[in-house]
Amino acid sequence: MIQRTALWFGAWLGLLTSPALFASTPHASPHFDRSSDTVAVSIPARADWRTDVGAYAQRLVDAGFFPGTQIAVTRGDKVVYAASFGMADSRSGRKVDNRTRFYIASTTKALTAxxxxxxxxxxxxxxxxxxxxxxxxxxxxxxxxxxxxxxxxxxxxxxxxxxxxxxxxxxxxxxxxxxxxxxxxxxxxxxxxxxxxxxxxxxxxxxxxxxxAPGVNHGWKAVVRADVLKPLGMRETTARVSTLPTEQVAMPHEADGHGFRRIRLAKADANLHAAGGYFTTARDLAKFVAVNAADGRLGGRRIFPVGMIASMHVEHARQDRDFGPYHRFGWGYGWDLGTYAGHTLVHRFGAFAGYRSHVSFMPDTGVGVVVLTNGVGVPHAADEMADYIYDRLGAPRKQARAEHDAQFRLLQQRKAKFDRALRAHQRVQRSRDAHPLPHPLRAYAGRYVNPLLGTMRWTESGDHLDVSIGEARSKAGIYDAARNALRVELTGGGEVVHFHFADHARFANSLTYHGYRFDRVKPSATR
Structure with a gap:
């Protein structure tokens, strides 16, 4: 749901996550592992643009723009580069490698389409x-x-x-x-x-x-696998995170104004959906980019009928808005249509708590880029990585370096401002938490039901309340104690819940969330 300019701090505080100042050694593969890739593309070990791309990716990680990242590049119907950098899990120190899976959120829409x-x-x-x-x-x-x-x-x-x-x-x-x-x-x-x-x-x-897949819960997963993933040999892409060992998942991270911290993985099989449903690797997703750039061909083989893929990149609806460095002028089927540096950019990004994906290609050059991250330290850092690749491949080396040195400095300035906003937000939250609620925590705890959204459960946990509604869970903080208002992050961003008490009542009888009223279920009704 997982959709902003670099200075829109409020929207990014909860929805996009960020990096820590961890430096790591890049894990670049000079050749694809033929046992796990249908399209095995030889990647020369010493090639200037590849060396430069890897160096710039490491520079972004070292600067704290994201904790970990995978990058892939395509040319025509071939994948020509794949590399990994940074941390997959800051708690354990586990590094990202080329098999590490990242959640791609709304990039899924292109697969569904x-x-x-x-x-x-x-x-x-x-x-x-x-x-x-x-x-x-x-x-x-x-x-x-x-x-x-x-x-x-x-x-x-x-x-x-x-x-x-x-x-x-x-x-x-x-x-x-x-x-x-x-x-x-x-x-x-x-x-x-x-x-x-x-x-x-x-x-x-x-x-x-x-x-x-009418009548079949989550049935679309089998259809997309049969129609798209299997023909492309995308064996590292799944909409069932339960099938992935923890050590193969890039864990989500959140900016905290000083670096990044790991947060709870909020995705499970049940809430991976047709508009945002996949975990994958950059090298696997690059196959999808290559087949789009080549109108249905991959590695010299025709995968989809002539014209089918190209018809998805035609403007089917008009847009007129900016997203970071891109101007979006249209929407195809599952893809945004925009411009960058005088070129049309067909792209589909994704954002969710702890993840950001950039997937794009330029029809006139046949070059495509995948950038996956498990946190965001400054908005549009993933896009800057992609832009560097496009410019490094399309402009003289010195020109690309000079332009992106300037962009890097600008991102550093924005990151400093972003960090200050995060720290200020934390100070505000600490101040709010210092004001006690008018009632003891047990007065708010219990089950609350709304016929449209479901059952919300509030439980005491030491000195605070925790809330859950299915797979959506959050620690609750104080928003406005006097008004019985608590702050939660059930959807990745800050949201306010208001509890309601009848006159002289010991327990809340209802709450309001996103304008929906939830009525409290009396404890006796649960026995």
């Missing part, structure tokens, strides 16, 4: 078919009609729906749902204030995932 287009190419789905052809009995809040929503409008995010918070919360955060339950929840999904103009959201791709 490809599976849909593969089904369209087979004739199993039709772009202009209503979604009700695949999800029978689907209804939305009047006057919206499900039978007017097409597969095409969902791919292009011009479907006309609002955010549909209950569906998005359950699929991306709590993980508590069945497909039938989601269908019922959609009866409360209303129209977008923007009408049928493009609005970036998770919901359309959640719906597409359901359409890929």
């Amino acid at each position: 490809t599976a849909v287009m593969r089904e369209v190419a087979r004739g199993a789905m039709r772009l202009d078919a209503p979604i009700t052809d695949y999800l029978h009995g689907l209804r939305f809040k009047p006057p919206l009609r499900a039978d007017t929503v097409t597969i095409r409008s969902l791919l292009s995010m011009t479907d006309g729906f609002g955010a549909c918070m209950p569906v998005v919360f359950r699929t991306a955060f709590s993980g508590v749902f069945t497909q039938a339950q989601l269908m019922r929840l959609m009866r409360d999904c209303g129209r977008s204030k923007a009408g049928h103009a493009f609005v970036y959201r998770n919901f359309p791709y959640n719906l597409l995932g359901m359409a890929l």
Whole structure:
């Protein structure tokens, strides 16, 4: 959900995570391991641009821009570089290697869109078919009609729906749902204030995932694997994190104003969804980039029908906004269309607590880049790494070095400002925590239920409260003690929960979260 300029500190405090000042030795592989890669591309051990790319990546890690990273580069239909740098887990000191998996969040949308287009190419789905052809009995809040929503409008995010918070919360955060339950929840999904103009959201791709496998909870995972991952030999990519040993996962980290600290891995099988569902490696994801840059070919083999992939990079909806160094002018199917340094950049990024992914390619040069990180010390550091690669390959070496020395200094300045904002936020939170709540902690503890979002559990834990709703969990801090308001991070960013007490009541009878009222379940009702 996992979507900002470098100075928007408030949005990044909770949603994007950051680095520590750990230096490490780069783990670059001069050749791919043929036992684990379908496309084995020989990478010369001594090549100036590769040496420079590795040196710049190490420089960013050493500067504390992110704790660990993987990088891959493609040219045409081949993967030509893959390397790893920094820490996968700051607690254990485990380093990132080329097999370490990173969560890629909303980059997943490009994979889901490809599976849909593969089904369209087979004739199993039709772009202009209503979604009700695949999800029978689907209804939305009047006057919206499900039978007017097409597969095409969902791919292009011009479907006309609002955010549909209950569906998005359950699929991306709590993980508590069945497909039938989601269908019922959609009866409360209303129209977008923007009408049928493009609005970036998770919901359309959640719906597409359901359409890929009607009636099967998480069934889209099998379809994407069969249609996309298996044909590309992407054996290091999974939507089931439970299958990965802990030592193969890049653990998420969060900036704390002094470096970074490891945070809880908030993703499990249940909340890996069709709009943000994969753990992968840069070298595996680079195969997907290469097949996109080459319109369906990979390593000399045709994987997808001619024109299928290229049709996803056409402007299907208009945008007009900046994202860091890029201007986004359009949306394809699962991809943003933008510009960088006079080139069109087809890209799809992802961000979630503790992770950031940059996946992009330039159609006119055939060059593609993957940058994966497990924390963010300054917004857009991952994009700076990608930009350096594009400029190093496309400009004289001295020119690229001079330009990015200046960008590096600018990022250092922004990081210093970002760190100051984080430390100020921490001081504010400590001040708030120093004011006791009007009631003892047990007065807030208990189960609270909302029919749309589910059951929220509040428990005492020493001198504070912990909250959980399915896989979404957080320690609670004080936001406004006098108003019984607590601060939580159930979705990766700061959120306020207000507890409500009847006159002279010993226990809270309800709470409000994101505008939704949760009623407390009396203890006697749980026995």
